[in-house]
Amino acid sequence: MSHSILSALSEDLLVRVYGFLDPPCRKTWRLVSREFHRVDSLSRTSIRILRVEFLPALLFKHPNLSSLDLSVCPKLDDDVVLRIALDGAVSTSRLKSLNLSRATAVRARGLETLARLCRALERVDVSHCWAFGDREAAALSVAAGLRELKMDKCLSLSDVGLARIVVGCSKLNKISLKWCMEISDLGIDLLCKKCKDLKSLDVSYLKITNESVRSIALLPKLEVLEMVSCPLIDDAGLQYLENGSPSLKEIDVTRCDRVSSSSLISIVKGHPDLQHLKASHCISEISLSFLHNIKALKHLKTLWIDGARVSDSSLLTLSGSCRALTELGVSRCVGVTDIGMMGLARNCSNLKALNLACCGFVTDAAISAVAQSCLNLESLQLESCHLITEKGLQSLGCYSKRLQELDLTDCDGVNDRGLEYISKCSNLLRLKLGLCANISDKGIFHIGSKCSKLLELDLYRCAGFGDDGLAAISRGCKSLNRLILSYCGELTDTGAEKIRQLEHLTHLELRGIKNITGTGLAAIARGCKKLAYLDLKQCENIDDSGFWALAYFSRNLRQINLCNCSVSDTALCMLMSNLSRVQDVDLVHLNRVTVEGFEFALRACCNRLKKLKLLAPLRFLLSSELLEVLHARGCRIRWD
């Protein structure tokens, strides 16, 4: 019967229906029938590859892919890329977006092949490829149609490499050079001269001077400028921006130590349409003249002034004129009190995100006012606001139905009753309760039973809660993918047994839980197949049986911390050889593992490791051959 209904649907209709589905539903869709699977294969436009072995087959199966994410693909190197290039059946001509973040083993040869293969390439992400240098940049510059390029933390990239990209890809309109520490004024200057279409530029953490800002100011179309923590740029440099970059919409000068409010005033004067002003931890005080100029920004949506001295009256003046404000950051601001916050809440009813971290004088009254006025509030950060109690949380539960993110880390006033109120925010996705000592299983039970959409839960050092609470969470929050239980000393194997019900869990921190043994870990490993990050630091009582189970079941594990674990030589070898996706390993203070054990274990996984932490003496005890291979494969070793 059902078969006939399905066969009545034409392929066009199926494609349309498919278009309305969420990503998780699409997975189920694939399993319905051959026809459905075919629709999925043809309609799919983006894919994230977890295992390099399947890459050619998947590329062949999905001919209409426009986005390919290889950032979590271990063993991806030049040879794999060359093999794809030689395989004629694979069609990559429609590929527009390519994510090669952390693909440290892909060097110039592979990059050039990829750039030539994907002719329509527009977006590339090579961030955190520490081996990405000038030759790699030269290879990538073959992709002349590139529009967006992310090169965060490409530590070997110098001005020469940037110049290659700038000359080769002159259509760039978005580039991020965050942490590319070798880039200097010359590179930035050339970038600004050659890529006139640039709309978004990130030069955070670079050692560039005012000269760069002078060049940047000449970019006619620049809209977003991020220059977080540029220690050499001062007011004189920022003043170039007053009359430059006429379409500037967003500027971030967070932690630029030498920047003061005077240059911010000049930027504001020159750009009355500015929408996002992020100046955290760079201005010490909100002066009257600054306030006066900020008032003129009628379209201001985001204002970050964390760390500045703010008076109630200035908050009132500010909120009175910038009524479009949707995001305000006043964390660590001295002088933020209830009066100011209540005035703000009255005026800025569109507020969606509010960061009040470390504003110690804010009480329930302010929170209540915000909750009642700002009905669209989605994100609220209240870390270390010690005066907040259940009353404030009650208002949040009553009014803030759209709240998605709530950070209550280190709030002493949060108790079980407070959690009960919070649980009424049924749209909550991220909840942080770290260091809240006054919560117990009872409160957690409310969260588990009502916040079914929760994706992330942080219970770091919540000493008062135990296995029963965890059971409630595991029952209720099925979509949880990030769970932090570090130093929750009450947890035992019984609780761990419950965790296995969380099938979507990808990130689990169990640091310092002494009561979990091999049995508990085996249960987790068996249940949470998607686990990619596991922190077992100082879980001293887990024996080899747990690690063996881990080695056999957690095939998706990408990052693991085994510091101070009592893992044996053999178990470590099993783990490292069987976990074929493992890329980042912390192996410090493993008392039961011998040097030979390390040698064996590392040889087993040396072709996929990207980050490794070891005790410093091992540098001389491990064979140089092994270390060379690790280095050649782009693995970075931190010697502790």
Place this chain on the structure above:
Amino acid sequence: METGEDDLCQNNWGSASILDYEMAMEDEEEGEPNLHVFKASSSGKDNNNNNNGGQASVQGVKAQAWDPRTMLCNLSFMEQKIHELQGLVHLILGRNGQLQDEQQQLITADLTSIIIQLISTAGSLLPSVNMLSTTAPGSALFPFPREANNLASQTLNNGGASQELEDDAEEGENLPPGSYEIKQLEKEEILAPHTNFCTICGKGFKRDANLRMHMRGHGDQYKTPAALAKPPTKETLPGSDAPMLIKRYSCPFPGCKRNKDHKRFQPLKTILCVKNHYKRTHCDKSFTCSRCHTKKFSVIADLKTHEKHCGQNKWLCSCGTTFSRKDKLFGHIALFQGHTPAIPLEDTKPSAAASSQRGSSGCGNSNNNAAMVSFSLGSAANANQETSQPCVMDGKTSFEESFSPLSFDICNFGGFPRSIFDDSFQMLISSACGCSPINGGVGSVSDTSL
């Protein structure tokens, strides 16, 4: 004597008082000029003079500076030289056909030398007229080797002409046309190695001061302070207080922007400029750097400047130009479309070495592409098998395959028995048997991507 550095010589070139010309000894080997050709040249020069009446009027002032006593002196010198010449020609006639090559060469050299001295002295007999006129004697009149031509043309502009060269006004370059006088040296004149020649022995010098020092060797009359003093320039000469016209120079190369016929003619300031411009732009670059063996120059001073810094130019552009400074390279790249910095070769070596090392340590293959590809195909097949059948417990194969790419047999671990692994494996099998079987390839594609 001829020790002055090149640039110094060139700086003083303008002030050279060209009294007389003689052939430099090193130039004698070439050519065998005929006397009547030089006569023709003088007639050409006369024509030239007539043709440029306009200019002649300008130089009327200079004509007065002409000294009849010098002329007499020169005439007697010429007489003496003509006698020498006659003697030589008789000698040639007497031994007609019996001359050996070497002798012939010697005689020819002598002949050339004397004839040139004659011509140069004859030139000095003329009332001093500016011979650097725009239509100086064309090369058609001197279809002869270079030095002969040089000398002939240089002969024509001796006397007062040279004194004007010193007059290198430092005005800006935007002189309105007509506000300055255009001179055009001939190619041969520009390329002449020396501009000052000893009237007695014919040795050539670049600087007149060097010539005067040299002259001391020819007799006491050259040792007087008056003879050694710098010859009076035009300003210092009595009766020359008429206002001077600014001199600018034209390049003789047709079509050159520095040529006066060019639409947007930009004159050259000094004779030094003319010389350097002509050599740099219109001559072969015959001086090659002895260090890099790639850079070539036509002006020797440029070569010397380059050699000082050669090897320090580590900033290389894709067009082949090198720069000693990074900012210069980036300025160059900003200026030219399509130019990019070249990645230095040093960078390629380590990575190539690393990849070959990787290749060899991986499977003992040499570092060629095909080998690498086949190797990785193999390893991928292993991996495939490994992941698709995670529960296959047939011991060693799957276990050891996962220990790729380093093979265990190669390495020798002291005191770490292999059997431990085998044992553990057995243990694992037994413990794993209690567990539910795992699905193969646990979700290879996650749907979380956007």
